[in-house]
Amino acid sequence: MYKVIIVDDEAVVRVGLKNTIAWNDHGFELIGDYANGREAWEVVEQHKPELVISDISMPFMDGLELAGLISAQYPYIKLIILTGFDEFEYAQQAIRLKVSDFILKPITAKEIRGLLDRVKGEMDEETKHREDLGRLNSQLSQSLPLLKERFLERLVAVGLGRAEIAERFAYFGLKPVAPLHLVMVVDIDDFGDRELHSYEHDAEFLRFAAFDIFKETLEYEQGESMFFRTREEKMVAILSGCENEGMLNERAFSLAERVRYHIEKYLKFTVTIGIGSAVEHLEQLPTSYKSALSVLDYRFLLGKNRILSILDLEGKPSFVSPNLDWDRKLASAIRSGSLQEAFELIENGVVELKTSFTSVEPCFLQLQKVVLTLMNTVQELIVDDKETSLEWQMRLMEIYRFKTLDEVELWLKDIVRSVVTTVADNRNHFTNMQIHRAVEYIRTNYMNEKMSLQDLCRHVLMSTSYFSLLFKQHTGETFIEYLTGVRIGKAKELLHHTSLKFYEIAEQVGYKDPNYFSILFKKHAGATPKDYREKLLKENGA
Structure with missing residues (x-):
């Protein structure tokens, strides 16, 4: 009404x-x-x-x-x-x-x-x-913090003109800032010992807690600053108002150390902080932001929980590609089953990458080369198990989730240890199968007087030297000793259960010469074939 x-x-x-x-x-x-x-x-x-x-x-x-x-x-x-x-x-x-x-x-x-x-x-x-306008105004008021963040993100990531910067500053109630300016980027390394894989809300809570510490540290500080969170969950501060670059960098490092220390102390996880270059005008902030992000990439080489400044890296020598062929050597160590040698190659390769002070891109190219070589090695060594081979190749793709070379080193060692163990298990299984085939072949063809080691190795597709080594390891006897034992065993059965003449038994177990058979039988059974049969007859009461 x-x-x-x-x-x-x-x-x-x-x-x-x-x-x-x-x-x-x-x-x-x-x-x-x-x-x-x-x-x-x-x-x-x-x-x-x-x-x-x-x-x-x-x-x-x-x-x-x-x-x-x-x-x-x-x-x-x-x-x-x-x-x-x-x-x-x-x-x-x-x-x-x-x-x-x-x-x-x-x-x-x-x-x-x-x-x-x-x-x-x-x-x-x-x-x-009026109600619609009121609702829009209410929504706008609620959205202002997010709109302000997106403006600041555009300011550092893309760059804006002077007129638009002044207009946006007035709209969001931001006070004008004096030069010099510098961008500082804070990135969470990980959440420490917390298991957050299934609890994304816990991760978001911890990100909020970290940003709260970041914000309080900047608000407590007396200098001019603006801060926001990016869509990639990085925390960014724009520091302004220092008379010279040295003072601005000193202030940035002091703030960064307080943020790093308090997050580690109270939240029990770590961050790495990149400090960019100083610029004269707000329109130049993308230059500072990009340098802060690029220096943050060096966490991959130098490790987590650090403060990295572009000034520290500008004095480093230009990258010289390391002469690394550890992918080939690593594959060779895996083939030979030398785990210690493989670990040493991994450690030396990581050290060489670190000391070369390469940026992330060429470093990952080198690591990709290692991963591809490992994939080929796994495929080569586990040819009969396509499912296992594919599983290992998928595991090798996990390299892209690591933030530091130290993590990559531990992961590579774990991968190599598992591959060597799997290959060894496969080899043992294969060897057991081959020796089993050889034993079956002997027991089936023992009556062939011309059976030779070469015949047997052709049957199981192995070299005579390697087969002889493995056969002795698995049976405790040489090929000839095992074949003779099988033949004598069969001769005993024939002496016991048949009335065949001795020369007939000799021929049936692979010996054309009855005298030679008699000598071998006595050596193994402790009696001649005649004495052995008579003894059996007496024992059976015949």
Whole structure:
């Protein structure tokens, strides 16, 4: 309901309007009727109705004077003027005072009802518009911190012109800052011993806690600074107002050390901080930001929990590509199963990368070369197990998640240890299978007097020297000793269970010469074939 008052010095008009109009049906609540503008103004100040219907000609204060006061102090109140004077001068004044309508008397109840409906429609639209604007303003107020962060991120990442910087500073209520300027970037190394893989909200809480320490440190400091979080969850500070570069860098290092120390002490995890170059103008901030990010990359070589400044790196010699062939040597060590040699190669390779002081890109190129060589080695050594080979190749792709060479070193050692163990297990399994095939071949073909070591090695696809070594390790006997043992064993069975003659038994177990068979039998059984059979017969009571 909108509140409305009637102002007219003619009582009959007021009574007629009150009694002939069902005000509530048209969305209005009539809160009073008054004989002059002075009385009406007091009510307007006290109750602030949304609509005033007023005559022009009244004692003490006429309708136009009342309209002037309302227009000046309550411009949102709508005013309808009723008058019996059809004069252009009145109409002109009413327009200047932004009167909603100027109606000539007499007016019918139907006309008043139509007028009220039209005015209510206008008021509903205005109310809706005001509510929308209020909602937008509320949303804008809530979004201002984020909008400010995005502006500061654009300022350092892309760069803005002087005019736009000044305009945005005024919009966000940022005070103008004096040169010199410098960008400092803080990046969380990891969350220490906390297990956050399944609890992303915990990680977000810790990021917020770190930013809170970062913000408090900067707010406590007396110098000029602005700070924000990037969309990549890095914390960035813009430091300004120092007279020379040395003072600005000293201030930046002091702030950085306090941030690093307090995060490690209170949150139990570490950050690495990059300090960029000093610039004269705010438009040049991208230069400082890029240098801070580039120096932050050297965490990969130098390790975590550090403060790295572009000034420290500018004095370093230009990168010279290290002469590294440890990928080839590492593959050779894996093939030979020499774990100690592989570990030494990894350690020496990492040391050489560190001392070469290369940037991250060429360093990763070298590591990619190592990973590709390891992939090929795994594929070569685990040829019969495609699933295992693919699993190892997927594990080798994890190299891109590490932030330091020290982490890569530990990961490489773990990978190599696992590969060597897997290859050794595969080799043992393969060797066992080959020796088993060799034993089966001997037991199946022992009667062939021409069986040789070469025949057996061709069957199992191994060299004679390597097979002889493995066969002795697995059986405790040489090939000839094992073959002779099988043949003598079969001869004993034939002597026990058949009545074959001795020369027939000799031939069936692979010996053409019965005398040679007899000598070998006595050597292994402790008796001649004849004595052995007689002994068995006696024992069986025959």
